[in-house]
Amino acid sequence: MIFEKYKEKLFFKITNRFGGVSQIPYDSLNLALHVGDNPINVLKNRSLLARENGFYIDNLIFMEQSHGDNIQVIKDSSINHIKNCDSLITDVKNIPLMVMVADCIPILLYDPVKNVISVVHSGRNGSFKEIVKKTVLKMIEEFGVDASDILVYFGPSINKCCYEIGKEIADIVKKSYIERRGSKLYLDLQSMNKDQLLSVGVSKDNIEISSTCTCCNKDYFSYRREGVTGRFVGILWIKK
Secondary structure (H helix, E strand, O other): OOOHHHOOOEEEEEOOOOOOOOOOOOOOOOOOOOOOOOHHHHHHHHHHHHHHHOOOHHHOEEEOOOOOOOEEEOOOOOOOEEOOOOEEEEOOOOOOEEEEEOOOEEEEEEEOOOOEEEEEEEOHHHHHOOHHHHHHHHHHHHHOOOHHHOEEEEOOEOOOOOOEEOHHHHOOOOHHHEEEEOOEEEEOHHHHHHHHHHHOOOOHHHEEEOOOEOOOOOOOOOHHHHOOOOOEEEEEEEOO
8 A cells, every 4th residue: 555654653444344243234344333233233343443453442533424525624532423524634643534435435645744644435426526636625725735745545446347327427527537338337436536636736656546346346345236235444543
């Protein structure tokens, strides 16, 4: 992963669906409380995740994601459940930020110069609303970040091999993000989000995109494949 050289001071992780206690269809490391799973199991899973990776569960910040463009800057861990939010930013140490997904793109951002992190939930609606672009602009506004210093990782998500869309969606998307196969249309969310980052000065050499498609790979939860299912997560936290 692109953050590897900073692992002494930065923790980063993308989970999969294994190693938890949740039962079918949330088996097994479901980390979301909003999908119908037994809350006791979800909290056990979060505790397992925290214990295995060395952070305090009480410091973990997670979002009630709404497929919008609301961005929150986190100053402390006094409130760990942020409502109506799809992007978190902080420069505070020992506050892990978590984004939950099951086909949407978990985007992790890190500026090693200013020591600022962000996690972004970018699905179709979030991409249309330019959530990742707005997050970079917020990092610049709040922390004086230089966009060219930001490192970005796109975690596993649904790829254009599987993301079939209807004509009504294709009609509002730039044609370069649409692939036609016979009569079917497929959306390339990764390219859309990458272009948004480039448009605000993030270097293409600082963007790493996972090739794993969650709809193809059953190691990950996929809403498109399964319907009722769990959520895996991306986590970032500044250790020092």
